[in-house]
Amino acid sequence: MSSAHGVARLLRCAPPSHDSAGTPRATALAVAATVTDPEMPMLTLVDLGVLRDVAEDGEHVTVTITPTYSGCPAMATMRDDLVHALQDAGYADVDVKVSLSPAWSSDWITDDGRSKLRSHGLSTPGPAPSGPIPLTLLPIKRAIDCPRCGSADVRLTSEFGPTACKALYQCTDCLEPFEHVKEI
């Protein structure tokens, strides 16, 4: 939770940056913060809580990101997009590192990120579970509303959606099918 908000806070008070000729340029952090998630392009990597750190030293930038799920195929694209964006902004040497610990949690999606998800018709995750979860053999109960009509009368259609991080729901009032970003 702290990490994503940490990057967001850094973003507000990062010192100005200059290239080797002394020309002002966007800070590496500001550039990295514009890169979006390839599967949910309404979210930046900051909104998603995937961007963990950006360290700038002259032409050299080290960016640290964390995978949402172990098999997330978007990681390579995120890495490439970060490298491209920073190179286009004048940073010649970009290194993207992976951080595995602590593991990503849906709690790290920022408030901005949540409102963007909602405005794009996605349902946002509740608090992530902490500690071992017993096997109940019952459907996972979530108190969520239909992003289209606001009805609380929704039905889980599948715990697994088109990407690893989403479950599928349908509103039983307006019949809209929608995606819910899962709590992990």
Added chain:
Amino acid sequence: MDSHDLDLDHDSVYEGLLGGDPSQWAFGTAFEDPLAGVDTTIPAGVDGAALAAYCLMLGDDALIYAHRLSEWTSNAPDLEDDIALANIALDLLGQARLLLARAAAADPRVIPKLPEGSPVPPEDALAFFRDEPAFRNVRYVEADNGDFGVTIARLLLFASHRLALLQRLTTSVDPVLAAIAAKGVKEVTYHRDYAGRWFLTLARGTDESRRRLVAGLRTVWPMYAELSRCSDVESLAAAQAFGVDPSTLSDEVDAVIEHALATSGIERPDVPPSGTRPLGRDGHHTETMGHLLAELQVVARAHPMGKW
């Protein structure tokens, strides 16, 4: 980023695919070490070779089972389950990638030798260029999927065991293994949940669904015992506190299985375990493993230099 730069980046889809080097696209657009920037120093008191051997076991379980489950893609009973099984396979594939990369970093001698200049990264070399006896997965995960009843029974037992194992591994003295496990716990919790709910649904569904689930459980039960048999490597891993003796998980896993059986009104199968040794962990596999590996490896093996 101005529009000129955008053009440069995305002028041609083929440029993007090739990443500037037309020889390497068979193995991805660019190589990404899944452990890039992670400190893979071997902790004091841990034998690197044993750590590598142990990570191969857990990585191979995930890799081979991921391949099996992915065979359901486009064949599952309905779209939601097609997607669910593919997602579960993808999670396990991600775990496999991290674990095989961890094995390669702990002891580079485990990485198969490839021709000079081959672009294949270590975890891919381990997945695609080892022969059957070098695979250390339990035989339980290599067996054919069977019908949906067999698949659900196998997944419930596997996910229950793996969740207990990963939970324990979150306190491994190897921080890399501990981090991989902590991530896996969140994922496998969903896998167990999915299998558990289908187990109950099939048990309480129609006579036919119940008959198939009971038959499925009888099919997977004999090999299930292999999951909790402790090999020499696991014994050493437990002694050095980076791994777990799987036999110590039995009671915990059994309580979960008993809950599923009791709630579903299904009897524990009265079939004996097959064999008494952890055979898959020693590289002794069943006939079906050869067929699986042929499909998994054929393209990579035909093109070890990543070009044709």
